[in-house]
Amino acid sequence: MTRIFLAGAGPGDPELLTMKTARLLREAEVVLHDSLVGPGILALINPDAELVDVGKRCGRASAPQAEICRLLVEYARTGRMVVRLKGGDPVIFGRLTEEMEALRAAGFSFEVVPGITAAAAAAAGLELSLTQRRIARSLHIITGHGADAGLPAHDWSALARAGGSFAIYMGSKHLPGLVEKLLEAGMAPGLPAIAVESASLPAQRVLRATLASLAGAVARAAPSGPVLVLVGEALG
Template sequence: MSNRPPFLQSLDLDQPGTRTGTVYLVGAGPGDPELLTLRAARLLGMADVVVYDNLVGKGILDMARPDAERVYVGKQKDNHTLPQQEINALLARLAKQGKQVVRLKGGDPFIFGRGGEELEVLAEEGIRYEVVPGITAASGVSCYTGIPLTHRDYAQSCLFTTGHLKDGSLNLDWEILAHPRQTVVIYMGLGALPEISSKLVEQGRAASTPVAVVEQGTTRRQRVATGTLATIAERVAEQKFKSPCLIIVGEVTQLHDKLQWFAGSVPQLATAVA
């Protein structure tokens, strides 16, 4: 009988019958490797193959088994290593070969991570799979910038949306996004920031509404630009921000200067001295 703590025993993967091919859809979090879940770290250490995206934080792949095969399938604007259909087919093929596959995605697999699309194919193929949630960019970035997504004085709700739809359009429900007293978090919207700002103003959101844009959030390269819907696009262009960036719209962004704590590294816990 194992003498390991129960929460670690639950991570064991050497149970009978677990060596058939399985795909583990794992959220890698927003960038900082220390934000991985215990389950994600354990799976990386046992996988035969790691199929990973462009937004997987530096250092996370180092947790994989030294002899594990690493397959990069990252997507950047106008530069897709593999089309999504081929990634789906790759996962199915690897699992059918009896391999333990970690499909590693930045953030959370089910929040703008195409996780549902990949699992639909695996389900149709009769392949066993498991989903391991990760800290999504909105949560990680808001915490690392001192910008609460909700606050009783400023925002009673929060909406997540994407600035890059499947067909390349930006046909969002601007009327709902422009409602006051809510926070709007926009993924993959840097290139469309001028249009996003103007659309929100057209639908009634005040041009003076505070906005923050965060580049490479939770990492040592994190940068934050603040402004308003009227000024943020120009400020981001002046500072030459590049993807990945997250856009946070709403009065809560005013708290950044007051509540920010992260300066490129996470304080280490002090070691107790007997």
Template sequence: MRNRKPENQPARGLVVLGGARGPRRAGEVWLVGAGPGDPELLTIKALKALQRADVVVHDGLVSGEILDLAPSAARRISVAKRKSRHSYAQGEINRMLVAFAQEGLNVVRLKGGDPFIFGRGGEELEACREAGVECHVVPGVTAALAAGANAGAPLTHRGAAQAVTFVTGHAASGAEPDLDWESLAKVNQTVVIYMGVSTAAGIAARLIGAGRAGSTPALVVENASRADERRIVTTLAGLPAAAESVHGPALLIVGEAMSLALASTPAIEGLAATSNLELRVK
């Protein structure tokens, strides 16, 4: 018995819950969008889901103010992801959600922004369906909407942006994304790049190479909607230099409508194509 595994030490990636055996009520999983960070941008439906939670499995970027809206007795599990550093692999998260629900618990998977906008919510939904676990989706305000709104720069605007496209700045392998650069380079549209800070130079080069003017207005928003939000107004050609100063989660937004963010600050009129101006939100 010397090699016996200590009790209450489950293998990594597995969830072991105690309690009496017997008929259990069916648990459910709620994929909830926590919004971009400002607690006041949380939806009423998201709040109600949180208040009923037995377990909250949350992203690292979800604020403590939002987590505190869950019952004090609810178990909180951080599955924070950072570039090249994941506390849990996606497969482990999927199994965790299913296991808790099969124990009869009400599980809230709390995600920054919206679950279905680069949030892997689709993968978690599929895992629940395959396991026969009921899964609900509560949409959230994605960061691009908050970034544009706070900057006074609409993502669509008559005469300047007849379309808006959300893209990812890196592929699953970490390489440059395989995108239709010619289509993204067309004028009078807004391109929002999520997770593109580290690949900003390549993205800018691709867009310019496909025909988008280097003088196209651009905006970098770090920590959108939060108390420490920071904006850098620039151009497509100046995007790589602007991204170098960013350390937190940020969006890159390119398009003619971003000129409204530039024009809202008289001091930046007439900037050269590679100039940047930083604005801090207080």
């Protein structure tokens, strides 16, 4: 029987947890969680479970991925029921591959449990559909953060040509550079662009702008929570 779960915690609102993840949290003996997982969700965890915040170990901003993989395998070896709880959906920018590979290499089987991803929660909160007949025939989920901590190496022209809606994760740090790339690639400066901070949480803030004005609006707002950027005609 599987005793190891890689589960999505959703965007923050505890009511947006799946029933399955909520049950796993009640039954877990160890929970390794990201720092994005807030107190409302942590409160649902079995009070006897060992909680490991892998987002804030050793006084660092976040533990290196290799250390998280090592811890995951170490806890799996104890034979206890382990839930690795990740913000949003684990299959979207969740470093899931590394953790699955570490578990497989150590001989453990596991189950991946989906969660609601930030883009879905942000769009729902805005009462906007990311796809729309004739206006947005595709949705592109992209990162705004490259592996080397700079801008990601996207094919910007291909993205601009593709049209549709864009959900940009981890985009706030390099937003001016991202916007510049998208404009250079041919996207219209007046394209609707929205930044949603802390989607689904009471602290949620929405900044509506155009592609050209978004970076300035976000800089002035100085967000402290996670920010998702949505761009496209359907966001108008």
